[in-house]
Amino acid sequence: MNLAEFQQTFRHWLVSAADDAACALGNHRAGLAVYQNNYRAQLVACLEQAFPHLRRWLGDEAFLAASITHIDRHPPHAWTLDAYPEGFYPTLLEVFPHNPDVHELAWIESALNQAFVAADAQPLTLEALATLEWDTAVLRLAPSLRCHALTTNADAIWSALWQAQPAPPAQMLEAAGGVLVWRRQFTSRLRPVDALEFQALAQLQGDGSFAGLCEWLVARLGEEAGVARAGEYLAGWLGSELIVEVSDG
16 A cells, blocks of 8 residues: 555545445554544534534534534545535534524624635725716625525624623514625624615625616615615615725626
8 A cells, every 4th residue: 555545545534434444554443543533523623613602502512413413424625624614504404404593693603704814805985986987887895795694683692692691592583684794804794684785785796786786776665765775775885894896887
């Protein structure tokens, strides 16, 4: 067995503890178990570090069980463990199929981590809007922005856990909406929005056209209210530093 074959066999053992791999490595199970235990412990610690509030919400036992399920099904796929927590969300959907609060809390925690390391971009200044032709304006949103549908009070749960306060019980929202996560300067931000603003932002993410956004809102609210709401959204997004570039389409 050459070095490459040994490495592949050893990786197979770490991931699966398969008998054929153990035999190929000399069947020293006691010694091999040390490496596998260390491998699994590192991955559990990686998930615990990435999802501290989710762990507190679920409890140590349930979080560990979900982590082990994920580790058994999904070995690391990238050169750095920083990427490993990104795949935990689909596993949680399988392990907790009837708990949308768990899914949404996990998404929030993961998105905040991703937003913090997203590419830098300077927010758009008001001066850049002075001579803009709005009929053809194309707006680019911050690369750190993440948007997700929200059906529970997961944002309130996360906020309470983040402040080390007792979290409210999980509840379904009276009207589904959305949640925005982005980085403003050096701080990741979280903001729940109603369904209309969530859908409007998705519309703008699609093609960036401000005129297209106005048309979309007019179709839903009427001409006067639709144009006014587009202006309100634009002002709010500029103030939150969600818009980083504008060009003449």
